[in-house]
Amino acid sequence: MKEYSYDERVDRVFAKLEIENCMGRHVYCHGEGWHREEILYYWAKPDAELTWTNNSMLVKGYEEQWQSYVVRHEEMFLNKRLDVCDAFPHANNLPFRTLGSVMMHTLTTPVIEIGEDGMSAKGIFYTPGVILDVLPTKSGAACSCWMWERYAVDFIKEDGEWRILHLSVFTDTATDVDNEEWVNPLPEGPFAGVEGDFKPPEERYYKRYKATQPVQAIPRIPEKYTTLSETFSY
Amino acid sequence: MDDKIPLSSTEKIRKVWDAHLIKNEFSAYIFNFVLGIDREALDRYWSKREDITLGFNSGFYLGRESVYNQCLEQAGLWKSTGAARTDHYLTSPVIETDREGLTAKAMFYNPGVFSVDGIPYWSWGRYAVDFVREDGGWKIWHLGYFSDFSAVVGKKHNVVPPERQRDVYVEKNYNVEPELSALLYDPRYGWPDMPRYPVPFEEFKDTYSYGPGCFGFFKEGDQ
Numbered sequence: 001m002k003e004y005s006y007d008e009r010v011d012r013v014f015a016k017l018e019i020e021n022c023m024g025r026h027v028y029c030h031g032e033g034w035h036r037e038e039i040l041y042y043w044a045k046p047d048a049e050l051t052w053t054n055n056s057m058l059v060k061g062y063e064e065q066w067q068s069y070v071v072r073h074e075e076m077f078l079n080k081r082l083d084v085c086d087a088f089p090h091a092n093n094l095p096f097r098t099l100g101s102v103m104m105h106t107l108t109t110p111v112i113e114i115g116e117d118g119m120s121a122k123g124i125f126y127t128p129g130v131i132l133d134v135l136p137t138k139s140g141a142a143c144s145c146w147m148w149e150r151y152a153v154d155f156i157k158e159d160g161e162w163r164i165l166h167l168s169v170f171t172d173t174a175t176d177v178d179n180e181e182w183v184n185p186l187p188e189g190p191f192a193g194v195e196g197d198f199k200p201p202e203e204r205y206y207k208r209y210k211a212t213q214p215v216q217a218i219p220r221i222p223e224k225y226t227t228l229s230e231t232f233s234y
Numbered sequence: 235m236d237d238k239i240p241l242s243s244t245e246k247i248r249k250v251w252d253a254h255l256i257k258n259e260f261s262a263y264i265f266n267f268v269l270g271i272d273r274e275a276l277d278r279y280w281s282k283r284e285d286i287t288l289g290f291n292s293g294f295y296l297g298r299e300s301v302y303n304q305c306l307e308q309a310g311l312w313k314s315t316g317a318a319r320t321d322h323y324l325t326s327p328v329i330e331t332d333r334e335g336l337t338a339k340a341m342f343y344n345p346g347v348f349s350v351d352g353i354p355y356w357s358w359g360r361y362a363v364d365f366v367r368e369d370g371g372w373k374i375w376h377l378g379y380f381s382d383f384s385a386v387v388g389k390k391h392n393v394v395p396p397e398r399q400r401d402v403y404v405e406k407n408y409n410v411e412p413e414l415s416a417l418l419y420d421p422r423y424g425w426p427d428m429p430r431y432p433v434p435f436e437e438f439k440d441t442y443s444y445g446p447g448c449f450g451f452f453k454e455g456d457q
Contacts, residue, residue: 007243014246017253017329021432024328028341028360028431102382104358106325106343128345130358132383132391144390160240178390 105129113222120228152219270309281373289378320348339432
């Protein structure tokens, strides 16, 4: 194992603080729907090979991520705002950007491992969260769902700042908040089944919790490593 | 950002240690608070400054007596009935200190619960806190608790009794009220933009406060 100098040890413990802050900014941006500033300030720059995945969807590269995470969501928020203002005209005067939605994911249980070279890091977190809407969606009732998930993240250091390179979301539970049987996920709606056209390889699929689902040892827990290119990727 | 002088190892380790102290101090405050805080404990955690503030979705308390009165009123309410209970948890920290280690900003998310009259409610919201260094420790300067929702446990979030559709703690005697009257969850149009998370800053004058005005749409002159 590498012997670190005092300054290197300081850099590593400071990196852990900055990585926690970066990930925290991700969840507050996502919670408010501030996806544009999240991608611009907290994700790797356009020439990096960034990825975003969930149980059934793989988004690869900056352009795909911009379309999926920024453009798609902004269209969704605009349509939601128009629906809300149509139903409640006085809402036109409200300065809310993400009128009618909360997508809050909390961060708990962090495991953060920084590469020996100090230029990348890997982190996993457990995130009990909620997705809430105000008005009915196309699929029916307004979404009022628990989203309990695992985050697995590769970070890289760019121009002295820690940024997200790969973000994988593994959903354990996505169910209505008034569903007493969490083993029964939502049968329909925006969080069911395959989402979009960005399908991952079969081995990347993660299945939600249900009584007959064997335990899935995903994501792999971060281990000590030298450089990001010499270890597994999220 | 680019023209800043890089942090020295001494500055980096101070930021890490200060973030640790702030987490500890604020966690201790929350434990004290939910148990029913008293004036002595308030003195322990709040700054000696006279411009301390306590904020909620629908208004702010300004100054020591106003802030303390509100805290003690809540504590008295919880102590007065065995049925009342509040548990708040701190997750999702973002903590930034200034270059000299004199002021700090922090945000935490609380996926908590409380009960009133035997009815359990979720209490999900974020703490947005400014700290100031005093007597070698970190003290609360501006404290905001901004609720996302407080639905009945086991019910959809939009099944909220009318009396719970506004801030559950406080309804009166604010020193400052926002221009919009319904800032907590409203089943008609949802939630407001919340205060921004902390970002790096050199001095406190370079950043925003979590006192009145942190929503960005208060009446002119309220800040």
